[in-house]
Amino acid sequence: MRVPRLRLPAVRERHAARGTRRVVPRGSAMDRFGLRDLLAESAYGIAARPGRLVLTVLGTVLGIGSLVVTIGLAQTAAGQISRQFDAVAATQVVVEPATAQSASGQRATGRIPWDVEDRLGRLAGVEQVGALASVDVGDATITTVPVHDPSAATLAQPPVVAATPGLLAAVRGTVVTGRWFDAGHDERADRVVVLGSRAATRLGVNRVDSQPSVFIGDRAYTVMGIVDDLARRTDLLDAVILPVGTARADFGLGALEQAQVTIAVGAGPVVGEQAPVALAPNNPETIDVQTPPEAPAVRAQVQADVNAIFLALGAVALLVGGLGIANITLLSVRERVGEIGLRRALGARTSDIGRQFLVESAVIGLLGGLVGATLGVGVVAGVSLAKHWTPILDTWVTLAAALLGGVIGLLAGTYPALKAARVEPIAALRGGA
Amino acid sequence: MSVPAVIELRQASRTFSGHTPVQALRPTDLVVERGDYVSVVGPSGSGKSTLLNLLGLLDRPTGGSYLLDGLDTGTLSEDDRATVRGGRIGFVFQSFHLLPHRTVLENVLLATLYSGVPRRERHERAHAALERVGLSNRLDFSPAVLSGGERQRVAVARAVIAAPQVLLADEPTGNLDSTTTAGVLDLFDELHADGLTLVVITHDSAVSARARRRVRIADGTLREAS
Numbered sequence: 001m002r003v004p005r006l007r008l009p010a011v012r013e014r015h016a017a018r019g020t021r022r023v024v025p026r027g028s029a030m031d032r033f034g035l036r037d038l039l040a041e042s043a044y045g046i047a048a049r050p051g052r053l054v055l056t057v058l059g060t061v062l063g064i065g066s067l068v069v070t071i072g073l074a075q076t077a078a079g080q081i082s083r084q085f086d087a088v089a090a091t092q093v094v095v096e097p098a099t100a101q102s103a104s105g106q107r108a109t110g111r112i113p114w115d116v117e118d119r120l121g122r123l124a125g126v127e128q129v130g131a132l133a134s135v136d137v138g139d140a141t142i143t144t145v146p147v148h149d150p151s152a153a154t155l156a157q158p159p160v161v162a163a164t165p166g167l168l169a170a171v172r173g174t175v176v177t178g179r180w181f182d183a184g185h186d187e188r189a190d191r192v193v194v195l196g197s198r199a200a201t202r203l204g205v206n207r208v209d210s211q212p213s214v215f216i217g218d219r220a221y222t223v224m225g226i227v228d229d230l231a232r233r234t235d236l237l238d239a240v241i242l243p244v245g246t247a248r249a250d251f252g253l254g255a256l257e258q259a260q261v262t263i264a265v266g267a268g269p270v271v272g273e274q275a276p277v278a279l280a281p282n283n284p285e286t287i288d289v290q291t292p293p294e295a296p297a298v299r300a301q302v303q304a305d306v307n308a309i310f311l312a313l314g315a316v317a318l319l320v321g322g323l324g325i326a327n328i329t330l331l332s333v334r335e336r337v338g339e340i341g342l343r344r345a346l347g348a349r350t351s352d353i354g355r356q357f358l359v360e361s362a363v364i365g366l367l368g369g370l371v372g373a374t375l376g377v378g379v380v381a382g383v384s385l386a387k388h389w390t391p392i393l394d395t396w397v398t399l400a401a402a403l404l405g406g407v408i409g410l411l412a413g414t415y416p417a418l419k420a421a422r423v424e425p426i427a428a429l430r431g432g433a
Numbered sequence: 434m435s436v437p438a439v440i441e442l443r444q445a446s447r448t449f450s451g452h453t454p455v456q457a458l459r460p461t462d463l464v465v466e467r468g469d470y471v472s473v474v475g476p477s478g479s480g481k482s483t484l485l486n487l488l489g490l491l492d493r494p495t496g497g498s499y500l501l502d503g504l505d506t507g508t509l510s511e512d513d514r515a516t517v518r519g520g521r522i523g524f525v526f527q528s529f530h531l532l533p534h535r536t537v538l539e540n541v542l543l544a545t546l547y548s549g550v551p552r553r554e555r556h557e558r559a560h561a562a563l564e565r566v567g568l569s570n571r572l573d574f575s576p577a578v579l580s581g582g583e584r585q586r587v588a589v590a591r592a593v594i595a596a597p598q599v600l601l602a603d604e605p606t607g608n609l610d611s612t613t614t615a616g617v618l619d620l621f622d623e624l625h626a627d628g629l630t631l632v633v634i635t636h637d638s639a640v641s642a643r644a645r646r647r648v649r650i651a652d653g654t655l656r657e658a659s
């Protein structure tokens with residue numbers, strides 16, 4: 001039986017205008033080892049030895065993985081640190097009148113208006129506002145019983161402080177018993193006081209349901225509550241605190257000394273800029289605002305410290321990974337000289353051969369990068385979970401790390417690819433394979 | 434103007450420089466016309482492969498010139514020589530040179546990558562070529578499971594898929610037994626009958642006897658045999 005005759009039409013030639021017509025490739029340029037062919041041949045080359053692929057990418061996986069872990073843990077730790085930092089300091093703003101040096105000492109050049117709570121409360125990022133001033137009670141004594149015995153030894157007096165209704169929240173205080181006064185007490189100038197917990201102990205007051213009184217001089221003030229914590233102004237724990245309205249009416253309080261403001265994280269710069277204008281529109285320079293240090297600065301500094309060491313380790317791992325790819329690709333070129341010779345005989349140019357090996361090692365590097373980045377993200381997530389941290393890892397860091405693997409593969413493949421391109425076809429074809 | 438010869442060597446020679454230079458091919462004239470079936474027979478080391486490498490543009494002559502299809506190959510750049518190789522020359526090697534990790538079909542398709550066969554024609558041509566060598570039922574086989582004769586037929590299918598001007602075979606039956614050798618030689622006869630130009634190199638006179646024209650080579654010197 002005869003096999004059918006071969007009837008393959010000659011491949012159509014494209015005629016070029018100049019005398020080189022016979023050399024012009026047949027078909028279109030797209031048909032001669034195009035990008036699709038290059039990628040397909042490279043993929044076959046990589047997939048031919050899966051076991052070796054694993055060995056080849058191992059170094060890159062470790063290198064990229066350790067980079068991602070390093071950066072991820074540094075970012076996570078920095079986030080953690082700035083969160084703790086935020087909790088105590090980064091959300092507090094203190095506003096005071098500016099002072100100038102004069103002959104009689106420090107003198108305030110501006111004043112905090114009585115309606116400071118309304119004015120600052122309107123600013124974006126402001127959460128709680130309160131203000132206070134110390135009250136000069138002259139030589140009036142502070143006791144729980146009205147005493148008129150001037151011969152009795154005078155103990156150290158607890159300080160008397162006037163506060164706006166918002167102050168308790170603004171200095172992060174808590175009520176131990178009773179309650180804190182409100183705007184109504186303030187407006188009506190009610191004779192009420194709240195005691196700091198230490199002042200209460202000193203005055204022997206521990207319950208307020210029986211409406212005990214504290215005498216300042218000979219005026220009686222009803223104790224509404226006892227407060228504690230007051231993290232921003234722990235000195236108030238020793239104080240007898242009364243509404244500003246009451247202090248103005250009874251003691252002629254002339255001005256507020258300080259406003260305490262809690263703000264949202266990151267609102268510091270904005271509040272610092274707007275608060276003076278809100279309080280003193282005509283001469284904002286008379287108001288001093290102390291804003292918290294910016295969180296990003298804190299974070300960047302911590303990050304820099306942590307990263308330096310581990311980035312160096314990651315870089316070493318990457319160098320080793322790159323050398324691994326270079327080494328094994330070189331081995332692969334040596335093993336595949338027969339294939340290279342064959343491809344040359346089939347019409348491959350030196351550049352076609354070089355490109356194929358270059359793409360192979362770049363793809364191997366990219367694979368290593370992807371796997372390494374994925375593992376790295378997993379480790380960061382795992383460590384964070386174990387330590388109850390919030391994992392922080394920029395997406396672009398992960399992507400860039402994966403791409404870095406590809407770049408390393410490309411660099412590592414350059415020398416082997418040049419070697420492959422230089423393989424002499426006759427020598428390569430002489431052997432078996 | 435007459436049709437140019439497919440192959441024309443004009444005093445072409447090849448000397449390997451080295452410690453003691455070897456003149457593997459002495460200045461040689463050779464003309465192979467379109468449709469010829471030429472065998473080159475000679476003992477081992479006589480310069481057969483050297484000649485074939487020159488004809489296949491895998492190597493350059495150190496003297497004289499080589500015209501392929503009327504085109505002086507001495508003026509071509511390396512890239513142009515690669516293009517000519519891919520488009521006009523088909524190779525068959527003693528050791529087959531099939532890629533072990535690729536199927537029969539993929540091995541044949543490999544020759545379309547570099548020769549400018551339009552992408553949409555590639556599969557059709559590969560199927561036709563494999564049908565032509567009688568291996569339509571082996572498309573997805575690995576070369577490793579094929580017999581020597583079948584492997585060489587895959588290599589022949591690969592060599593003819595781009596419709597070359599000439600098929601160059603270097604000891605194509607060197608690794609085959611007599612039965613499978615006969616099968617491959619039958620295939621060459623058929624390809625020749627279809628109009629293909631063949632140059633087959635061998636040290637086996639039984640193989641060279643199948644060719645229409647025999648050339649003897651000894652010590653780098655070519656001589657027409659009767």
Ligand SMILES: Nc1ncnc2c1ncn2[C@@H]1O[C@H](COP(=O)(O)OP(=O)(O)O)[C@@H](O)[C@H]1O
Pocket residue numbers: 449451455456457475476477478479480481482483484
């Ligand atoms: N690259 C080379 N360098 C030096 N000498 C070579 C080289 N290739 C072949 N030769 C020599 O050229 C001669 C012809 O070799 P070759 O063409 O391979 O012979 P054949 O294929 O007929 O066995 C031999 O003497 C061989 O040693």
Ligand SMILES: [Mg+2]
Pocket residue numbers: 481482483
């Ligand atoms: Mg030989």
